[in-house]
Amino acid sequence: MKPRFAKAAHPDAVEVRPLLEGGFIPEAARASGFAARAGQACELWLDRRLLLVGVGPAWDERGAERAGALAVARLAGVARIAIDARRLAPDLVTGLAMGALLRAWREDRYRHSPADAALALARIEMIVDRPRVARADWRRTGAVLRGVRWARRAVTAPSNRLTPALFCKALRKLERLGLELTVLKPGALRREGFGALCAVGGGSVHGPRLAVLRWRGRRRRGSAAGDNGRRGGAPLVFCGKGITFDTGGISIKPADHMWEMRADMAGAAACVGAMIALARRDSEAHVVAVLALAENATGGGSYRPGDVLRSVDGTTIEVIDTDAEGRLVLADALGWAARELAPRALIDLATLTGSIVTALGHERAGLFDNDAALAARIVAAGEAVGERVWRMPIGERHRADLRSDIADIAQCARGRMQPDACQAAALLAEFVGEVPWAHLDIAGVEARAEADDRHAAGASGFGVRLLDRLVARWCEQGGGCADAADGRDG
Amino acid sequence: MLQIGFSSPAPQIDGALVLLVEEDAALGGVGAQADAATGGAIGRALAAAEFKGKAAQSTTVLAPGGFARVVAVGLGKPAGRTALQFEQAGGHAAAALTRQTEAVIDAGALTAEQAASVALGAVLRAWRFDRYRTKEKPEDKPRLVSLTLLVADPEAARAAWAGLAPVAEGCFITRELVSEPANVLTPVVMAERAATLAKLGLEVEVLDEHAMKKLGFGALLGVAQGSHNPPRMVVLKWPGKSGRGNQLDKPIAFIGKGVTFDTGGISIKPAAGMEDMKWDMAGAGTVIGLMAALAGRGAPVDAVGLVGLVENMPGGNAQRPGDVVTSYSGQTVEVLNTDAEGRLVLADVIWYCQQHFAPRFMVDLATLTGAMIVALGHEHAGMFATDEALAGQLLAAGIAVGEKLWRMPLGEEYDKQLKSDIADMKNITGRPGSAITAAHFIGRFTNSVPWAHLDIAGVAWSTKDAACVPKGATAWGVRLLDRLVRDCCEG
Structure with missing residues (x-):
């Protein structure tokens, strides 16, 4: 509409x-x-x-x-x-x-x-x-609305209609907006060393994918069409968790409410929604979205608790619970993005932990980061669009809890009552190196059980508007991703 | 408490010696003398052990020359070093000295304040709750009883230590209360122990169940009615500014949850881990220790501490899920889960506090929710605050003493989840965001007085030794709040 x-x-x-x-x-x-x-x-x-x-x-x-x-x-x-x-x-x-x-x-x-x-x-x-003026004013907001709708539709899509391959097929249709798409299929993923993503996707007949969606930024005025005329510079990179269905794997979930796990790709969907918004409103920013797509199924080829995986950057990870799969696929996606894309900043979105739902409920997403300035920008962007986040800690204890007896790091801590959201963030932090990074744990805000005066029921598209606003404020005025207030740009 | 002494560097040292070494620095002062006296044995041993003086690094050399043992403790790099690093060094030293009855720490290169910090760390680490060990062999017990710090100016160091020792004493009062089993420490006994602090100059008032009934403490008494052990409320007044016998003038107020044992009541807890519920009075224990610390060091401030003491038991008269109670404030509460009892106790005590004392601000401490542990773990306590200035001061005080806080959100959208179908509010919400909604519940009884709520469920008890805190009761909060008072409320 x-x-x-x-x-x-x-x-x-x-x-x-x-x-x-x-x-x-x-x-x-x-x-x-x-x-x-x-x-x-x-x-x-x-x-x-x-x-x-x-x-x-x-x-x-x-x-x-x-x-x-x-x-x-x-x-x-x-x-x-x-x-x-x-x-x-x-x-x-x-x-x-x-x-x-x-x-x-x-x-x-x-x-x-x-x-x-x-x-x-x-x-x-x-x-x-003045309808004509209002229609012109609407164009920019309308582009964002299209992005939110895409994300909501994807989150709502049942998992038999949205496998990793079908997700990529849907992305193909976005190429007409000027977005460039690269997809790595299981063979390529194995060759490139995506050991964590391949393991998580190994239990399903619908194999995993890594999808990379790039928006190079609006053409400069007066320059010829084509890639040469587009804005360059280090990209802002979004990473999305895209588990098209999460059974939990061998550490299988209880049956109650398992149907909600079709929404476990909401992080990836939000990244795509933001890319659509940027493309449709012809943003001048250079932005890349890296989507880790897999189905966490129980199967003869499923990975097991106790397995040791080698991630794309060589770090070995001991699996404790196959239902903590999101951090594994993100470890590969973040590690790859940090190495291959030379990002100015990395922001990942994931429906990652039940712990964050216990911590913050359904009103705010959890924000973890290694860079206070980036975190402040994200908090401000979220407040501006009504997608509110709350900053959470990554403490020394959280990292220490992930000590493994046989690998570089354990995937999660053992035992009940763990601050799993903080520990998961501590794990992800290991894979981003020195790149300014923020992680949004959007479990709990990706969908609403009931409609109210302000919100529709079902998928929220949380993150699309926040990312769009972040890019608009940070990367658009003043050209490229430059920002006078930000000391890193030279 | 471990005996602390300060003296000038002595020409002759034997027995046990502790050297405090900066990162990558050579031994100096007494350390250099001792190394020379042992023919370089100490230096060689430290080099062989790859001791570099890093923070938290500690190496023991046994019987070099005429010494029983020499312990080298790292201070780390000087840049950005605070009192905390000296305390931790003292803690590591004490941990390495349990086989000695007395020892000497060379603090000749330190300022008087830094030396006092070392002493504080050692004292805090050397504490042990020994009341119920009857068969432990003497040779298995930690033996350290006295520690002498060699300093340039013993007088100045003694003066600095005089300001810190009462805080350590306060921590020990708290640790002891928290460590006590629930069959010993009932509400009545805990109130009696608090009342003994009158010797420090605190004015103590104890309200029994009749007094509370007369006032209308329906929420607190509802929790208490399932136990044979009757409840108490204790008020500890410290007129550090107004003077004894005078009314407190806009005091700062601290309120503690003191559930001496929490079975959960009719909404009974699972058996596994229930023994931990003896420390569900840690908030109250902390307030009592804090008030002792303020009185002990004669803090020039008017302060009041209030603790609500109850036992939550599933007796024949216990309150039931679905009961409605009328709190002291007049607001009614539908009790949907009898295991969400801490907030009911705090509701009445906090309302009493703001009614009777017109406090400048209120800080409450409570081992309130499991959700807080799932949210933050054991490194930070959760802080909820309605007052930005108070929140900032608490955060800063926590960093200064190594008892870290993490601020958590409040908001109308959380508050409205407390809506009840038949009363003014219900006492639980669903699990999502339940530490936040618990804070909002308490907030409804603050009557808009500036307030902060510290959920200490994850930090009141530790299963691991830390530099200055042996495992067990931590007394988390005593030092933090003492620091808050020192930095922000005195003068």
């Missing part, structure tokens, strides 16, 4: 009017207790059906998104809504539309026939003073 920008509402549309707290409020609404506080809504008949939504005491982008989402949440079953965005600044218009469209998202491709009233919403109109 796209928003439609018009000067007046369609006659059949239910009109939505966002109102400021302390501003004008119709008497009938006031009488029913509506004070335009953030999160408040009130339905009225004034010639037509009308929904008032509260914005709170002042407008900002986040508040606009919240109001847009609230409108959609309260108008379930309505086919067409029109949001009154006249006299609002461009970022508030796009905020209202973005909030509404994100909240309206749902995945219908696996239904044979429409099931319920929520399916009815077919059109979101934005009533604005």
